[in-house]
């Protein structure tokens with residue numbers, strides 16, 4: 388049996404926006420036929436992505452030599468906002484997303500942030516379940532500004548480093 392390639396994570400800055408965006412587009416593509424309000428992920432330019440990464444950072448996940456996932460975070464006034472968590476379809480269900488979330492949370496905690504937040508569509512219950520397993524709780528529900536779908540905000544306290 389071939390052993391699983393090792394998972395490694397790397398923090399990157401806006402100069403890696405192209406690869407971060409490429410992974411995001413590949414991961415979010417499946418929602419084009421599912422979401423009634425299309426995700427704005429699908430029309431973010433490299434410059435848009437670089438601008439978001441500049442507000443905090445991004446993480447890339449590799450399995451062996453293949454880059455299979457990305458995520459990004461913004462350090463806001465009193466919390467870190469984590470967004471655009473993306474794992475390529477053939478590599479899902481192996482804990483890559485969970486590992487990226489924990490790494491971004493730890494990075495924010497080390498910078499003094501005490502709360503992580505994310506926003507999720509209720510049409511994606513598996514994603515909500517993933518975040519609940521990671522310790523997030525729903526703090527707010529509201530209608531998507533561009534349509535009928537419902538979004539939940541979820542938050543998790545971060546322990547001081």
Ligand SMILES: CC(C)(COP(=O)(O)OP(=O)(O)OC[C@H]1O[C@@H](n2cnc3c(N)ncnc32)[C@H](O)[C@@H]1OP(=O)(O)O)[C@@H](O)C(=O)NCCC(=O)NCCS
Nearest residue numbers: 414472473474479480481482483484485507513514516517
């Ligand atoms: C959500 C996502 C990042 C999870 O990545 P992952 O590496 O498979 O996640 P993990 O292995 O750490 O955890 C697996 C859990 O993720 C959730 N999940 C959501 N969509 C999933 C999918 N298509 N395949 C596998 N797991 C998925 C489930 O809760 C799953 O647990 P389960 O198998 O018990 O249902 C990935 O499915 C993805 O890129 N989806 C498209 C983009 C997206 O929805 N991003 C998040 C926006 S809030």
